[in-house]
Amino acid sequence: MKLLGESLVVFRDGQGRLGLIDERCPHRRVSLRYGIPEVEGLRCCYHGWMFDTTGRCIEMPAEPEDSTFKDRVRTKAYPVEELGGLVFAYLGPPPVPLLPRWDLLVMENVWRDIGVTTIPCNWMQCMENSLDPVHTEWLHGRYYEYVMSRRGMKNESGERMVRRVIGHHLKIGFDVFPHGIIKRRVRAGGSENDASWRFGHPILFPNILRVGWTLQFRVPMDDTHTWHLMYQVLPPPPEAKPTQDRIPVYEIPLTDQLGQHITDFVLGQDMMAWVTQGPIADRDLEKLGDSDQGVILFRRLLREQLAIAEAGGDPMNVFRDPATNTFIEIPVEYGLIEAARARSLATGQAPWSP
Numbered sequence: 001m002k003l004l005g006e007s008l009v010v011f012r013d014g015q016g017r018l019g020l021i022d023e024r025c026p027h028r029r030v031s032l033r034y035g036i037p038e039v040e041g042l043r044c045c046y047h048g049w050m051f052d053t054t055g056r057c058i059e060m061p062a063e064p065e066d067s068t069f070k071d072r073v074r075t076k077a078y079p080v081e082e083l084g085g086l087v088f089a090y091l092g093p094p095p096v097p098l099l100p101r102w103d104l105l106v107m108e109n110v111w112r113d114i115g116v117t118t119i120p121c122n123w124m125q126c127m128e129n130s131l132d133p134v135h136t137e138w139l140h141g142r143y144y145e146y147v148m149s150r151r152g153m154k155n156e157s158g159e160r161m162v163r164r165v166i167g168h169h170l171k172i173g174f175d176v177f178p179h180g181i182i183k184r185r186v187r188a189g190g191s192e193n194d195a196s197w198r199f200g201h202p203i204l205f206p207n208i209l210r211v212g213w214t215l216q217f218r219v220p221m222d223d224t225h226t227w228h229l230m231y232q233v234l235p236p237p238p239e240a241k242p243t244q245d246r247i248p249v250y251e252i253p254l255t256d257q258l259g260q261h262i263t264d265f266v267l268g269q270d271m272m273a274w275v276t277q278g279p280i281a282d283r284d285l286e287k288l289g290d291s292d293q294g295v296i297l298f299r300r301l302l303r304e305q306l307a308i309a310e311a312g313g314d315p316m317n318v319f320r321d322p323a324t325n326t327f328i329e330i331p332v333e334y335g336l337i338e339a340a341r342a343r344s345l346a347t348g349q350a351p352w353s354p
């Protein structure tokens with residue numbers, strides 16, 4: 001794994017303990033990606049040095065039996081924890097905070113799947129897009145129609161078959177709440193009584209988007225690469241077990257065989273927008289308008305939280321009290337599909353039952 005510019009290896013030892021250590025073996029720098037998981041730790045494939053999950057070197061098979069060399073060798077190690085089918089790592093200063101128990105990660109009796117993509121741009125571009133409601137009208141509306149019409153998709157009257165008219169935004173609003181920012185909108189024909197204004201869509205600071213029953217994690221691998229996880233929670237199909245033995249992981253492709261972005265689905269359209277801004281978008285060259293107020297607010301919040309962290313404080317979403325970290329419920333606006341899922345999870349009925 002590449003995380004925050006560091007090359008690391010995640011492993012599980014023979015006792016089921018997870019470890020996250022420097023990719024390179026401290027002996028002669030061979031990659032521990034090719035290490036051998038053993039009962040006590042991860043053994044380097046080159047000369048057999050072994051490291052436990054805390055980064056201690058616990059064996060050097062080729063050194064003399066009475067050597068104490070291994071006691072003086074450590075490798076970098078970070079704490080990791082599993083939750084909801086994901087492995088989370090903490091790369092910050094001590095003391096290690098609690099892993100946030102977001103509702104979708106800890107919900108029981110649901111199914112999950114995870115779509116992953118490595119995106120060749122800075123993570124902030126993904127987040128700024130999530131604070132920009134107006135783009136949905138164009139990128140996921142007008143442009144989507146155009147993409148489909150170029151494929152010749154028409155109805156019997158010769159009209160474009162695909163209609164993705166997403167109502168014009170009459171009003172957008174943004175509020176900082178204890179876990180991030182909620183974005184709100186009123187579209188043409190709607191009012192402030194709509195769920196899209198009353199509940200809105202939250203982003204969880206700093207790098208998660210919540211839409212309905214999904215979380216999108218934007219993990220900074222380094223300055224110019226983001227590991228994107230589309231984490232989906234689903235009601236179990238009828239007759240199926242309420243829990244899964246394994247959570248399926250699949251790859252969401254970024255480009256086709258010709259290297260062109262795939263833009264006939266919503267996430268593909270967003271990914272195209274993020275990546276084509278460049279590896280790190282040049283903000284100095286932007287011309288921000290009134291409709292960019294969410295982007296501006298996010299940048300301001302990030303600066304504020306960075307200052308708190310620099311001063312030694314806890315920025316937003318650092319949890320230390322187990323009592324407030326059992327099930328962090330986030331109010332969201334549901335679309336039609338998500339509303340059916342919500343009903344189904346609440347009533348135990350399949351979302352597709354009449």
Ligand code: FES
Nearest residue numbers: 025027028044047
């Ligand atoms: S390089 Fe890892 S044991 Fe020698």
Ligand SMILES: [Fe+2]
Nearest residue numbers: 135136140270
């Ligand atoms: Fe989008």
